[in-house]
Amino acid sequence: MSSSDGHAQTPRHPQLAGHFDTIGQQDYAARLGMWLFLGTEVLLFAGLFLGYTVYRHFYHETFHHCSRALSIEYGTTNTIILITSSLFVAIAYWAVKVGKKPMALFMLALTILCALAFLFIKYLEYKHKFEVGELPGKWFRAEELMKYPAANMYFTIYFLTTGLHAFHVIVGMTVLAFVMKGIISGRYRPDYYVPVELGALYWHLVDLVWIFLFPLLYLI
């Protein structure tokens, strides 16, 4: 009747926590937990997307004109950088799975490099916005956009969404740095790669949010 007794004989996986019976069960729990967490992240951004929808509906003319104030070149470059970084992280995941440790580390380093490049370009964009006063709420002082009603609202949404996204980029970089540390120390290897998978999933979410933000903010 009892099935749990059989595990006593087989040696336990070194990464298996005491309250799980098998590594498969533990992996399933970790994956499910991560997907639920990604769901909460999507809902966090969903609120901002709703705010975007409401105010674009209220002030669609304004949104159209304010969108021109953003640099499509910077935006496109950043989109390409992020999509490429997702490819790198996916390769890194595969490399850990098949035991190509140097390849995995190289790919993760490239991913983090992409993240830094993204943040640098974002910094250039923000810097320009601060200089010309295309800022939220009471800080808004961009003369040429003043003629559109509630132009400050577009930049409120712009800074809230891209700011929250940039914060997630930084968190994602940190997560991937810890994943690299785990690979270097040999903890994550072909028979235990779920943490790498979870880190990669998180990075894909960061990428995915941007894929929605880019057209909504830059291409309207």
Place this chain on the structure above:
Amino acid sequence: MTQQSQPSADSPAVYPAVNYLNADRGVKSWLLTLDHKRIAVMYLVSVLVMFLVGGIFAMAIRLELLTPEPTIMGANTYNRMFTLHGVVMIFLFMIPAIPGVFGNFCMPLMLGAKDVAFPKLNLLSLYLYWTGAILAISAMVFGGVDTGWTFYAPYSTTTPMTVFPALLGVFILGFSSILTGLNFIVTIHTLRAPGLTWMRMQLFVWAIYATSIIQVLATPVIGLTVMLVGIEKVGGFGLFDATKGGDPVLFQHFFWFYSHPAVYIMVLPSMGVVSDAIAAFARKNVFGYKMIAYSSLGIAFVGFFAWGHHMFVSGQSPFDNGAFAVISMFVGVFTAIKVFNWVGTLYRGAILVSAPFVYICGFLFFVVFGGMTGIAVATVSLDVHWHDTYFVVAHFHFIMVGAVIMGFLIAIHYWFPKMFGRKYHEGWGLVAASFIVLGFIATFIPQFLVGNAGMPRRYYMYPERFQAMNVASTAGSSLLAFGFIIIAIYLIYALLRGEIAGDNPWNSKGIEWLTTSPPDKHNFPKPIVVTQDPHSYQQPGEEVEHVVI
């Protein structure tokens, strides 16, 4: 506790010498524990302290309303009092109470598991709860927040009070809630014992599962909302400020998208407690097990689309009002399914009259009465009259507070022997239960009447014609307070000197009763294998065949 405790002659009640309470010693072994049972006990102490704090503010409010004129405080203090009462009771007591304490303690036991799926995350939830609690309370006590627990913009973004730290506290509490919900969902999916299929899970587990789904899906939105209000307050972005092109009603949509489902975060675990306990105290299989299980999911689902009924007078279109009204009434359908099945469970049961059973009866009364008035306030034409009056206050205290406190009291009495290995005094339990149920009715029935007569909420003065009802309400609240004092005394006595309970003093069929009381650090001496349906009470004279050990 004489007639129901029936340890047979060959198995006298034993208190295990080594159990989770004394397996490790020292403050550090508690603060750094990963044991779900110890985390539950720490939650228990924390939420009880919060309940005491929130209760003291409630009594202050009731004292102030004893007379039409200022009684013990001025307008500003009164505004801070009801904000404190609301924030503490909702975010720090009702939301974490049953999941944090009994979800943590009993749910893994009910699954036959050794712990929750992510024990470290569980401890982190507790620490986040403490951090959020300290932030929110110190902001309100030392700084002062007068917005009410709803933080409505633009008032909250323009008031000079210290709203920001309180918002940060709520934000952190939200994370605690999300992590608990996430942990519980994963635990229920991955750590069920062999043979424990979904349709064999105890109904408390089903309720916790439905609650966790709401926690995970709704709480990020309140996190974002309070974050936006905080940014608004500090940076003046104008997101909810009509003078800058913002829309204050958008705040209300954001807020109630979480805070309406949050009502079900509070009440669903309580319904789960009742489903489990009602079978144990009627000595009967649960009537309509699947109906009760699925209606929890139904409430969780429909609850997400009902938020607009808080905004009938905020300028919503008549069509939206009608749609939200109809959807809100569907919640009543699912609740009614539960109530009928609970009553069906009681029908011809071998009812054990005890303190938890009195609370079960109180629960049924509050849920039906509060639910019916809920249908009434969901009706747009009626709500325009009742909006922001004491009628609404009385309604949500009946359905939400009444149900949650009854559920919490059922849980604490029913599982006390399991958690601490000792019995409370049943006689005093019955006395206190009578005080609580009658006191609750005496407190809030007058509020229905005075609200219907037109007394608005959140005012510290009122016309003299409302005084009789307010005096009645305050008298009722002192009965309630008296009842809680009795409970505190006999439970503390039971903790220290109570009679040894034995493994299963209620002769319950729940899986959590299969281990010792209090349980071992690792929960069960041997792995559990489930071979029977849940709540199988109807095999008189048979040995318990729930598990094969």
